[in-house]
Amino acid sequence: MRLTTGPTSAASHAQAAKTKGLRGVAPAPRTVGAPIFSGVVSDSVQASTSAQSSQPASRASVRASASKTAYPPSSRVINTEAPTDVEYDAVIVGGGMGGLATAARLVAKGAKVVVLEKYLLPGGSAAHFKREGYTFDVGSSMMFGMGTEGTTNLITKCLESVGKKIETVPDPTQVVYHLPKSERFPKGLEVAVWRKYEEFIDELAAKFPHEREGIKKFYDECWRIFDSLNVLDLKSLEEPRYLLGEFAKQPLACLTLASFLPTNTGDVARKHIKDPELLRFIDIECFIWSTVPADLTPMINAGMVFCDRHFGGINYPVGGVGRIGEELAAGIEEYGGKIVYKANVKEILLSPQPDGSQRATGVRLADGRVFKGKTVISNATRWDTFEGLIGKDKLPESEQLFRKRFKKSPSFFSIHMGVKAQVLEGEKDCHHIVLEDWAKMEKARGVLFVSLPTVLDPSLAPPGNHIVHAFVPDWIEDWQGLSVEEYEAKKEAVADDICRRLDAILPGLSSNITFREVGTPRTHRRFLNREDGTYGPIPSRRPLGMLSMPFNTTDIPGLYCVGDSAFPGQGVNAVVFSGFGCAHRVLTDLGREPAWPVIDKAFGALLRTVRNAS
Ligand SMILES: NC(=O)c1ccc[n+]([C@@H]2O[C@H](COP(=O)([O-])OP(=O)(O)OC[C@H]3O[C@@H](n4cnc5c(N)ncnc54)[C@H](O)[C@@H]3O)[C@@H](O)[C@H]2O)c1
Numbered sequence: 001m002r003l004t005t006g007p008t009s010a011a012s013h014a015q016a017a018k019t020k021g022l023r024g025v026a027p028a029p030r031t032v033g034a035p036i037f038s039g040v041v042s043d044s045v046q047a048s049t050s051a052q053s054s055q056p057a058s059r060a061s062v063r064a065s066a067s068k069t070a071y072p073p074s075s076r077v078i079n080t081e082a083p084t085d086v087e088y089d090a091v092i093v094g095g096g097m098g099g100l101a102t103a104a105r106l107v108a109k110g111a112k113v114v115v116l117e118k119y120l121l122p123g124g125s126a127a128h129f130k131r132e133g134y135t136f137d138v139g140s141s142m143m144f145g146m147g148t149e150g151t152t153n154l155i156t157k158c159l160e161s162v163g164k165k166i167e168t169v170p171d172p173t174q175v176v177y178h179l180p181k182s183e184r185f186p187k188g189l190e191v192a193v194w195r196k197y198e199e200f201i202d203e204l205a206a207k208f209p210h211e212r213e214g215i216k217k218f219y220d221e222c223w224r225i226f227d228s229l230n231v232l233d234l235k236s237l238e239e240p241r242y243l244l245g246e247f248a249k250q251p252l253a254c255l256t257l258a259s260f261l262p263t264n265t266g267d268v269a270r271k272h273i274k275d276p277e278l279l280r281f282i283d284i285e286c287f288i289w290s291t292v293p294a295d296l297t298p299m300i301n302a303g304m305v306f307c308d309r310h311f312g313g314i315n316y317p318v319g320g321v322g323r324i325g326e327e328l329a330a331g332i333e334e335y336g337g338k339i340v341y342k343a344n345v346k347e348i349l350l351s352p353q354p355d356g357s358q359r360a361t362g363v364r365l366a367d368g369r370v371f372k373g374k375t376v377i378s379n380a381t382r383w384d385t386f387e388g389l390i391g392k393d394k395l396p397e398s399e400q401l402f403r404k405r406f407k408k409s410p411s412f413f414s415i416h417m418g419v420k421a422q423v424l425e426g427e428k429d430c431h432h433i434v435l436e437d438w439a440k441m442e443k444a445r446g447v448l449f450v451s452l453p454t455v456l457d458p459s460l461a462p463p464g465n466h467i468v469h470a471f472v473p474d475w476i477e478d479w480q481g482l483s484v485e486e487y488e489a490k491k492e493a494v495a496d497d498i499c500r501r502l503d504a505i506l507p508g509l510s511s512n513i514t515f516r517e518v519g520t521p522r523t524h525r526r527f528l529n530r531e532d533g534t535y536g537p538i539p540s541r542r543p544l545g546m547l548s549m550p551f552n553t554t555d556i557p558g559l560y561c562v563g564d565s566a567f568p569g570q571g572v573n574a575v576v577f578s579g580f581g582c583a584h585r586v587l588t589d590l591g592r593e594p595a596w597p598v599i600d601k602a603f604g605a606l607l608r609t610v611r612n613a614s
C-alpha cells in the first residue's frame with residue numbers, strides 16, 4: 001500500500017492496474033462480525049425522534065455496544081441548549097453542510113445565528129461515525145472544492161471565513177471506471193480520471209482514437225464554464241447589485257455563464273462526439289454525481305465537476321470527511337453562533353403580516369422549545385420543509401410547480417466495511433465505479449460506487465486493516481412492507497451480492513471482511529431526516545439547464561432553503577455554494593449588506609417569472 005502524496009504517472013497506474021483489473025467473480029463471501037444497523041449516533045437519541053424504526057429488537061444489544069464507540073468522542077462538548085428568549089437574525093434548521101456553510105458566512109458578518117440539528121454531531125450526510133477503531137464517512141469520500149486557488153474552492157473558503165483550515169491528502173485520480181465489456185473492449189472499458197487533465201484526455205483518447213478531437217472539444221467547453229466561474233466572487237444570484245458588480249468586473253465570464261444556464265450536458269456532448277459508446281461514457285461521467293444521465297444534467301454543473309477535479313483536484317480531509325463539519329461547527333461557535341444538537345424541529349412558525357401574508361418568524365422543536373428569528377433557513381429537503389414543517393395545505397404555488405418539474409433522486413444502499421489490509425495491497429485510487437451492463441445504469445443497484453479512503457489516510461482504520469465503503473443507488477419502495485426478519489434477510493442478501501461484485505475489482509474481499517455494517521434507504525431516511533432517504537431533486541423531464549432550479553428565497557417571506565434542494569443541487573461543494581448564496585441574500589434582506597431595494601424587488605419578480613415560465 002502506498003501513501004499518496006501527489007499525482008502518479010499513467011505508467012505507474014497501468015502497472016498497478018495489471019494486478020487489479022476486472023477479473024472473474026470469486027466465491028461467495030463470508031460475513032464476519034454482526035452486521036448492524038448503519039447509523040451514526042446512539043439510538044437512544046434517534047429512538048425518541050423517529051416514528052419509523054426499521055430495526056429489529058434482537059439487535060438492540062449489538063447496537064448498544066456500537067453506540068458506545070460512536071461519535072462524539074468523550075472530549076467533545078455537545079450543546080443542547082441555547083437562549084430561547086432572544087430573537088436571532090437567523091434560525092437554521094439542520095446542521096448539514098448547507099446549513100453550516102450558511103451559518104459560517106452569517107456569523108463571519110456578525111449575525112446572531114442558531115443552528116438546530118436533530119443529531120448529535122454536525123455535517124449531516126457528510127459526517128462520519130466510529131465503530132471498533134474505524135472512522136467511516138457517512139457518504140462518499142470524494143471531496144471537491146478543497147483546493148487552494150481560484151474562487152470555486154468553496155469548502156476551503158467557507159472554513160477560512162470562520163478562521164479554520166484542514167489538512168488534506170491529494171487523490172491521484174478522481175475515479176477509476178470499470179465499465180461493461182463490448183466488442184471493442186472485450187475485457188471491459190477501464191478509464192482512470194487522472195488529476196492531471198492532459199493525462200486523463202490522453203487515456204480516454206487512447207481508448208477512442210477516432211474521437212480525440214471531439215473529446216478535447218467537449219471538455220474544453222467545460223473549461224470555458226469553469227474558467228468563468230473561477231474568477232467570480234461567488235454569492236447570491238438573486239441579488240442584482242452584486243450581479244451587476246460582477247458583470248462590470250467580468251463581463252465575458254458572466255455572459256459565458258448566462259449562455260450556458262439553459263444548457264444540458266448531453267446536448268453539448270452530442271455536438272462534439274458521435275461514438276455511442278463514448279456518449280455512454282459521458283452519461284456515466286454525469287450519473288455518478290447527478291444520478292441522471294447527461295441529457296438531464298445542467299452543463300454548468302458538469303463544467304464545475306469535470307474541471308475542478310483537475311484544477312483544485314480531489315482532496316481528502318485528514319481524519320475523515322466529518323472533520324469539515326466539525327471544524328466549521330467549532331468556527332461558528334468561536335464567532336458567537338450557537339449550535340444546538342438533539343434539536344428536532346417539528347414546525348416552522350408563520351405569523352400573519354399587515355399585508356395579509358404569512359411570514360416565517362421562528363420554529364418549534366419536538367420538546368416544545370420555540371426559537372424566534374428574523375429569518376428561518378431550512379437545510380432540510382424541500383419535501384421535508386414544506387410538507388413536513390409547514391403543512392401540505394399551505395404549499396405555495398412555486399412549490400407545487402417544483403414538485404411537477406422535479407422528483408426525488410434515489411437514496412442509497414450502503415455497506416461500510418473493514419477488510420484485512422492485503423485486500424487493498426498496491427491500491428492507490430480511492431474511488432471506483434463498477435458497472436457490468438449499460439442497460440442497468442439507471443436501475444436500482446446498477447452502478448456500484450466504491451470509496452477506499454484508507455488508501456489516502458490509513459489512520460481511519462486499525463493497523464492491518466482498510467476501509468471499503470460500497471454503495472448503490474436504491475429506492476425506498478423496495479424496502480417497505482417487510483417484516484423485521486424479511487428486512488434483515490434482504491439486507492444480508494443484497495450486501496452479499498454487492499460483495500461478490502466487489503471481488504471482481506478487489507479479489508479476495510469477500511473472505512477478508514473484518515467488519516460490516518449495512519444501511520438501506522430506510523436508514524438514510526431515519527438518520528438524516530430526508531424523505532424517502534432521497535439525496536435531493538432530479539428533473540422529471542428534460543430541464544432547461546439550471547433555469548428552473550429554485551434559489552434560496554421561497555414564496556413565504558422570511559423563509560429560505562439551503563442544501564441540495566436549492567440551486568445548484570447535489571454535492572458538498574454545491575450545497576456550500578447554496579450556503580454562500582443564502583447567507584448573502586439573508587444579509588441583504590437584514591440590511592447588513594448594501595442593496596438597491598427598488599431594483600431588488602423588481603429583479604426578484606423578474607426571476608420568479610423566468611423560473612415559472614422555464
Ligand atoms: N462526497 C460527496 O460528494 C458527498 C458526501 C456526503 C454528502 N454529499 C452531498 O451532501 C448533500 C446534502 O447536504 P445538505 O446540507 O443539503 O443536507 P444533509 O442531509 O447532509 O444535512 C441536513 C441536516 O439537517 C438535519 N435536519 C433535517 N431535518 C431536521 C429537523 N427537522 N430538525 C433538525 N435537524 C434536521 C439533518 O439531521 C442533517 O444533519 C447531498 O446532496 C450529497 O450529494 C456529498
Ligand SMILES: CC(C)=CCC/C(C)=C/C=C/C(C)=C/C=C/C(C)=C/C=C/C=C(C)/C=C/C=C(C)/C=C/C=C(\C)CCC=C(C)C
Nearest residue numbers: 140142257258289301304431449450451568570571574577
Ligand atoms: C448578469 C448576467 C448577465 C448573467 C448572470 C450569469 C451568471 C453570473 C451566472 C452564474 C452562475 C453561477 C455562479 C453558477 C454556479 C454554479 C456552481 C457553483 C455549481 C456547482 C456545482 C457542483 C456540483 C454539481 C458538484 C457535485 C458533486 C457531487 C454530487 C459529487 C458526488 C460525488 C459522489 C456521489 C461520489 C462518487 C463516488 C465514487 C465514485 C465512489
